[in-house]
Amino acid sequence: MRLALIAPPWNSLYRPSIQIATLAALADHSPGDTVTPVYGYLDWSQYAVENLGWEPTEFITVYDTIGEELYGLGVGDWIFGGPGQRVGAGAEAPDSRTAVAEERTCVTYAAFLREKGVAENLVRQVLALRAIAPAFVSGFADRLLALDAEMYGFTTSFSQLVPALAVAQALKARAPERLIVLGGANCDRPMGQAVMAAYPFVDAVVQGEGEAAVTALRKARDTADLAAVPGLALRRDGEILVSLPVVQSAASAPVPRYEEYFERLRDLPWAELITPHVALPFQMSRGCWWGEKLQCTFCGENGSGMIYRSKPGRQLTETLRELTEKHGVFDTYAVDTILARRDNGLAALAAAEVDVTTFFEVKANLGPREVGEMRAAGVTVVQPGIESLSSGALKLLRKGATAYHNLRFLILCRELGIDAHWNLLSAMPMETPQMLEEQLALLPFITHLAPPSTVSKVRVDRYSPYFENPDEFRIVLHGPEPKYRFIHTDPALDRTALAYSFDHAETDERADAEEMLVLRRRLGARVGLWKKLHDQSRFAYRFGPDLTVLHDHRPHVGTGRHLLRGAADRLFRELVHGGRVDQAVERVVQMTDRPEAELRAELRAWGKKGWVHFEARRGLVLATRDSMRDELGRAADLGAAGLDHDAAAQPPVEAGAGGARA
Structure with a gap:
């Protein structure tokens, strides 16, 4: 079957979707019908700028905020759930009643955002984006139909579900015979089947990893061939037929095909604002080796794909060489959940002596040798799983590290020029006043180290130990987070089955509840001061x-x-x-x-x-x-290279002789 793969908003503008690009690359390596990747989030960006009259820089700032900071409030999904595209039993043409209902909805949601601390100007911008979304969906659906695909597949994670559903419903209304398939994190078991039960225009969902499913879909000649597609939940004769997913080796995924992203980016009138900052996503592993051993209590990130699989380390240099040479982009971005412990390819990448920079998520108990190896390989940005600077809290979270490890990692990053992006968690089950007090006492002494990006309460996400075994952690689940009533508006829908994040409370009433609240507020304020003081510390x-x-x-x-x-x-x-x-x-x-x-x-x-x-x-x-050794070593290399004609008659110096290289 001819397949179009769509990446809806709110994928980062600066990164091509690795999900659709990896699946599209399968067409270059295996037989079957064509795969056409479509970067719908770039289409949405151009449409919004042209129809709102905003400066592109203003839109980019708002887009990044919605995609990176406000997904926890459901903003990106809510923008695409307006009248004329209200997903559910069927779209209705707007009339006076829907206009009144929409005004009421906007007032209610705006109040919700203000209550959560969203600035008034940003609230108005969110409302403006929602107002133009229906017209974009209509035009974008027409464009997709012109591709003449037999099946339309949407990748969904974070805030992409409702944008995908809105476009899918518009497609189905125009061409009922075309098949609609969803995949991605929002469709992992059992959420995928819940999406199908809630939204009848979705014909199938891919649960788990997509390579085996897409390979089979491309070979299918008609709907009768779909029942055996690995990992596919298929709607047939009023029932949902489920085929078990296949856990694949990491090596089975090809190098992503990003040509279509760059072609669409070049057509963007303000592409020069995006192009210099593009980072190419790649993947070396799937699952989490630490989670296999002892899953962090709050983590539901890997869903049903926790089993750790990694490509041979030599493929790191090969993959980055292929991507950077093909696209002329030297900034890269690993989407791995965690850097491999052994055979991660960093030593070979460092030896390649290329100016490629990259990002990895890492475990924070890496020592000087490992962090030095990362920096030598061009790792300039990391996301370490620090979460807390209290060893007691880290034990509660099952992080497999202590405050000592986390502080050492931040020190090493500061020394080596690695930008560490991390979050500080509090309000985890069984947290004690002592855990907060020891962090409050520590923070004034580490203002020279990278502060956390955010301070937030621990969440309960689907697939996490908190969600799977709440009694073990003395918590009770109170249902989906409030944002879901704005995302899935039909009260008849099973929001619990559709939700990823849940409200919770500790089962035992705490005698020190007021003290804990005061300490958590003090911690948040102290981190705010840390951020202000950091540049001068x-x-x-x-x-x-x-x-x-x-x-x-x-x-x-x-x-x-x-x-x-x-x-x-x-x-x-x-x-x-x-x-x-x-x-x-x-x-x-x-x-x-x-x-x-x-x-x-x-x-x-x-x-x-x-x-x-x-x-x-x-x-x-x-x-x-503060030794300046790295800079001096580089200067020595450059100085030696500059002695061309004067040194030409001199015998060559052995590598490393004279201490030129630090």
Whole structure:
């Protein structure tokens, strides 16, 4: 069957959809009918700018905010659920009654957004986007029909479900014989079957990974061939027939085909605002090796695909070389849930000596060697699963790391120029006042490290241990989050089956509830101050021969410039990037003959000043190294390269000789 694959809003404008591009690439490697990828979110962007009269930069800012920050409020879905495209029993032509109902809906939803802290100007922009969405859906459906596909497949994750449903319903109204298929995170089991039960114009959903399903769909000659498609839930004779999905190897996924994205991007009148910032998504693994061992309590990200599978590490360089050479884009973006522990390909990528930059999600207990290897390979942005700076809270969350690991990771990122994007969670089940108080005490001493992007309450998402076993965590589920009543408006729908995120409460009434609320508010305020102070905060050291110079210019707690000599210098160096306190003290005693009691008193003083973080029997220097070695090493390389004619008669220098490369 001829297949059109559509990526609806609100996929990032700066990234082609890896979902439809990977499936489209199958057509380049296997027999079957054609696959046409359609980047509907670029169509929507052009339409919105032209019909609202906004400056493109204004629209891009609003689009990014809706897609990246407001998905938790259902904004992107709500924009596409208006009159004339109200998904459900069937679209109705707008009349005076629907106009009144729409006005009431907009007033109610606007009040909901204001209650959640959304700025008034942004609320007005959201309402303006909803007003033009029906006309866009109508025109976009006409464009899709002109492709003459037999089947239209929509990828859906986060805020893409209702935009996909709106366009799908418009297609079905125009051409009932065309087949509508949905896939993606919003259609994983059992949500996919719930979507089909709620929206009868959806003919099928792909549950789980899509490569095997799309391969079979392309070979199908008619609807009779669809019943055996792997992972397909199919509507037939009033029933939903379900075929079990296939768990595939990561290596079975081809390199994504992004040509159609760049062709559509070039036609965008303001493409120059997007093109310089494009990052090419790629995938090296699926599932989560940590989740296989001990799933984080709040994480439902992998759904039914938790089993970890990874491509051979050598394919990293091969994949990035193919993508960057083909498209001339050197910024890349790994969509993996977690970086592979072994055979991740970073060493080979570093050895390739290309100026490719990339992003990975990582576990935060990586040490200096691993983080250094990442930076050498061009990893400049990471999303570490930090979540908390309390070891007790991290144990509750099953993170497999401690505050010590998380702080060390942030220190290493600061030293190596890696941008760490992370979130701070609170209000997890069984959280104690002590967990919040120890973080409040710590934060003033780490304003020089990257602050969290957000501070938020822990959520209960489908597929997470919280959702699957609420009794184990002493919580009770109170149904879907409030946003779903605005997303799925028909009260007859089973919102519980359609929802991904759920309201919850602890089963035991807490005697310290008021205290916990005050502490959480203080934590949020303290992080806000951290963000304000970060750019002016400096806590760094430089090594000399038998001397350490420490610059402590952290706002409100800094103690200025210090010179550490002799035993103090040695003790400080022992705890750079972390070390066991007893062993550090013992080594320094042996080297300097300084009494152990004096060294331990020194450590206690450093702890009070926030120079060293102590956890169990370990100590970690919180300052970051400011050695300039990387820059000087690069300058030395460039200087040597610049001696062309003068040095031509000289014999070549062996690699690494003379210490030119740091």
